[in-house]
Amino acid sequence: MTRHHKQERHQALQDEIVKNPFSTDEELAKRFSVSVSTIRLDRTDLGIPELRERTRAVAHEAYGTLKSLEEQELIGLLTELRIGKLGRSEMLIEENMVLDKARVARGHHLFAQANSLAIALVDNEMAVTGSVDLKFLRPAHLGETVIAEGKVLKRKGNKYWVDITAQVDQEDVLVGHWILFGFDEEISL
Template sequence: MTRHHKQERHQALIEEIEKNPFSTDEELAQRFNVSVSTIRLDRSNLGIPELRERTRAVAHEAYDTLKSLEEQEVIGLLTELKVGQMGRSAMLIEENMVLDKARVARGHHLFAQANSLAIALVDAEAAVTGSVDLKFLRPVHLGETVIAYGKVIKRKGNKYWVDIKAQVNQEDVLIGHWILFGFKAEINL
């Protein structure tokens, strides 16, 4: 490969990782039609950390802004959060999350990721889900990473309307509309 192509690939790699910091080396290799070792060498030359480090850096900022949940209550990894506006989380589907026979994610795991993201968007000390209109669009398989996007559509007093969309490789797998209620937390010791 000529130097010119390498420079173009480097620029495209930087842009792709900025757009989706959770891309694995394998996904990037497939996207750029090169070997995984080439992607790793490119990342190293460009000073781009491996997936685990990129994920940690992105998540650290998001968790600092959490209001309505504790960090351990978030299902998946919170990667972006602007309370009262929008957020994003990622969840890798692991062995303990799938149905034994079908090898697809159990629906309650996908719902839990989306629901905790919706609650995290509420600008209050605590929040509860009032109602949800939810559609599962396709099964999610073992090893796939689900990226959930949430956006506050409307707020009236302590009532929030939130839309959540979950995707795998930019394909919708779940969409839902939440109504949530924010309130002041009571501490009973």
């Protein structure tokens, strides 16, 4: 490959990793029609760390901005969070999450991922779910990674309207519309 093509690939590789920092070397190799070894060499040349380090860095940055819940209360791996705007989390469907016979994720795991992401988007010290209009569109199977993306549509006072879409391989698994309430002091009963 000529130097010119290599430079173009390097630029495209950098752009792709900025857009999707969780791309594996195998996925990148397929996307750029080169070998996995070439991608690894390109990453080394560009100073781009391997997937595990990129994931750790992105997650650390996202968790540092959490406001309305504690890190251990979030279901899934938070990969992006801009409070009051948008967020993203990933969750691998593991053995303890699936129905024994069907081998698909129990609905409450998918809901928990989406609900905790919605709460994380609220720009208050505490948040509670007011209502949810939710549809499950297809099962998530053992071993699949569910990517939930959320967006704050509107805020009026302490009330937030949030849309969450969860996908596996760009196919919708769950879509929902949340109304949440944020508070900056303890809720008295």
